[in-house]
Amino acid sequence: MRGALNPEQRAAVEHPGGPLLVLAGAGTGKTRVLVHRIAYLIEAGVSPWEILAVTFTNKAAGEMRERLHQILGDRSRGLWVGTFHSICARLLRRWGEAVGLTRSFVIFDDDDQQRLIQRLIKDAGIDEQVTPRSLSTRFDRAKNRGLDPTRIITGLPIDDHVRLIYPRYQEQLARENAVDFNDLLLKVLDLARDAELGPKLATLFRHVLVDEFQDTNLVQYALVRHLASVTRNLTVVGDDDQSIYGWRGAEPRNLLDFDADFPDATVIKLEQNYRSTSVILEAANAVIDKNVDRRGKALWTDRGGGDLIEWRQFGDERGEAMEVARTIRELIDEYGVSPRDVAILYRTNAQSRPLEEQLLRYRIQPKILGGVLFFERREIKDAMAYLRLVSNPAADSGFERVVNVPARGIGETTVERVRAQAAAHQLSLLDAARAVVRGEVAGVTPTVRKKLASFVDVIDGLAAVRDAGASVAEQVIQVVERSGLREKLEAEGTPEARERLDNLAALVNMASDFDDELGSEGTLDLFLERTALVAGADDDDRGEVVRLMTVHIAKGLEFPYVFLCGLEDGLFPSLRERDGASEAEALEEERRLAYVAITRARDKLVMTAARTRRVWGEIRIQAASRFIEDIPPSCLALPVRPPAPRPTPMLVAPRPAGRPQRPSRGFGRGSWDEHDQRSGDDDVPVYDVHADLRPSDGFAVGAEVSHAAFGTGRVVEARGSGKDTRLTVDFPSVGRKVVLARFLARS
DNA sequence: GTCGTCCCGGGTTCC
DNA sequence: CCGGGACGAC
DSSP states (O other): OOSSOOHHHHHHHTOOSSOEEEEEOTTSOHHHHHHHHHHHHHHTTOOGGGEEEEESSHHHHHHHHHHHHHHHGGGGTTOEEEEHHHHHHHHHHHHGGGGTOOTTOEEEOHHHHHHHHHHHHHHHTOOSSOOHHHHHHHHHHHHTTTOOGGGOOOSSTHHHHHHHHHHHHHHHHHHTTEEEHHHHHHHHHHHHHSTTHHHHHHTTOSEEEESSGGGOOHHHHHHHHHHTTTTOOEEEEEOGGGOOOGGGTOOTHHHHTHHHHSTTOEEEEEOBOSSSOHHHHHHHHHHHTTOSSOOOOOOBOSOOOOOOEEEEEEEEHHHHHHHHHHHHHHHHHHHOOOGGGEEEEESSGGGHHHHHHHHHHTTOOEEEOSSSOGGGSHHHHHHHHHHHHHHOTTOHHHHHHHTTSSOOSOOHHHHHHHHHHHHHHTOOHHHHHHHHHTTOSTTOOHHHHHHHHHHHHHHHHHHHHHHTTOOHHHHHHHHHHHTSHHHHHHHHOOHHHHHHHHHHHHHHHHHHHHHHHHGGGOOHHHHHHHHHHOSOSOOOOOSSOEEEEEHHHHTTOOEEEEEEOOOBTBBTTBOOOOTTSOHHHHHHHHHHHHHHHHTTEEEEEEEEEEEEEEETTEEEEOOBOHHHHHSOGGGEEOOOOOSSOOOOOSOOOOOOTTSOOOOOOOTTSSOOOTTOOOOOSSOOOSSOTTGGGSOOOSOOTTOEEEETTTEEEEEEEEESOGGGOEEEEEETTTEEEEEEGGGEEEO
16 A cells, blocks of 8 residues: 555554554555554654564564665664564573573474473373373463463363473473573563563563554563553554464454553554455455454445456365466466466465465466475474584483484484483483493493494584684584584485475575674574574565465465465364364354455455365365355356256265275266266366366376476376376477476476 | 384464 | 374394
């Protein structure tokens, strides 16, 4: 949105001080209001370092910084812009010693947390079915509200496990000088209670602004209240209809009850939407209107009309994906649409696979946002564990992770001996390993001692590299070399190993950028902190790509063209039961999620569903999403039904285990299996308005195909099925090649 | 101690 | 379907 601010936006931007609640619907320019308000405050003479702006993601923080720099230039330097976690990490680096943290504390991410809990479950000898996840959920749910997990009583057997494991969990974190994500915030709350530092924190910022306030949890709200307790200059911006993080502790009540907590708060509603057509907005309003527990806003636009929303169902997820890809190809070719203006949204990451495959077949470059994140990759986590161990010899979790990675002959038995030694003498695992190497532990063979020594030497060598003043990038390179990771991966030589090597190279580049940015200030500790707080770092989505992402990721973004896929009951809305929330509450959140999804679209929205979908290898019959029912028919463009509708199966036989079923044929292609309406390789949408534009089906021997790199060729052999179909193709330019079918298009 | 096979359980997602 | 853990064979 460009141009002048409207009166409500202006009132919010120029609000003189005191508590301010901005209730801003989707597409009403709330980020713009926040940015302008910060600029306004600086213009009014507030120093940048007296302003704290909290965003929900690092990405949002980066964008906000960028926009402020555009407006203010260097006058924006020194602003505190970041997520709750990055702000708290910064505060703790400075004052953490008051709450028992040394400067080089490390942050445990999700994976670290799971591994530690797993270890503790094992040590405790718990046999019953208790997963690390179920425990961490219990820990986090309590900590999100500032409560002690062991004091929550549900009457379920897991209570006992929580009582047993949680204290040990916190103990181990303390021993490793580590915090989990929740501790990061809770420790700052502890600081707030400190006689000396509490008042200091309360006056550190003259203005506190919080974006996406509906997503804050109780601890975050308490933090904000403290930071603004003296000045009371607190601006919160949010939309209760976009609260989609209830499952991880968000309390939309923070937003709904804000003016009860601050009776003198000014409340400003932003209801004019500048993003979407009135058709899209009407649909979004109709969906969200079914929710009971909401503050109530009426979004409107002066953008009249617009295309109807297209709604189509297909035989299976492949047919759905194919039609989405084909339609995007058509948008690009015939309407000159840039791929970057198109987004594909879905409820779960698992849906991305077929979409990605079909896009490639139509020679459209997909870019999956989120998904398997860079820092969750095994090789990256391994390299980071080495670095962590170098930075902090007490990092037992890092030791456990990499003591035998790559395999150097140190097995479970040896590690168990090291653990026993550590427990007996109150040592870190690394120091215990040194003791074992020195021969202070009985019953360890010289061979084992030698192997363990080689690992200790790697760590010591790396510490020497750091002490010699190596840059962080150099230290990463040394990790990859000295650990033997590079050698191992190169020896493997598989495409997968090569990808892992590429990822490690990307990590070196990232460290190199970090060095460039911070110069001599850039320490290993700081690098570890930053990477712990940046989940993605992979989301460089530039270039002519079509972006695919979950609806959660898409919040805050907008696109001219949006394809919303998998609108099926059970998938979207997800009807999986969630403990801690009633069915009705869960459904309301799903509805808000649908509202977020629909309002991402500026001009055109296409909604699709599959009638059958493979879920974990099992084929399920899917009914259309109940949210479709909520959308006024006048907003929808329904495809024409084919002239001879096939009979709806009354009964679906379960697929016999182990026996592959003959792929059935889609509508209009001869026979079909009436017990299986899933169509085969030659998939056809059940409804298809563009039947004649569909590419010919299958990659039969003799078919002419084209490949992005090899050009055009002829299929000479086909093997495998589905995504694993491998074709031998004769390319006149390069000869015979075996290629995956998904990298081919028909020509 | 390592490597292979089988079985089980898993969804959304930020920091 | 996928990856991780458990278990047995070398």
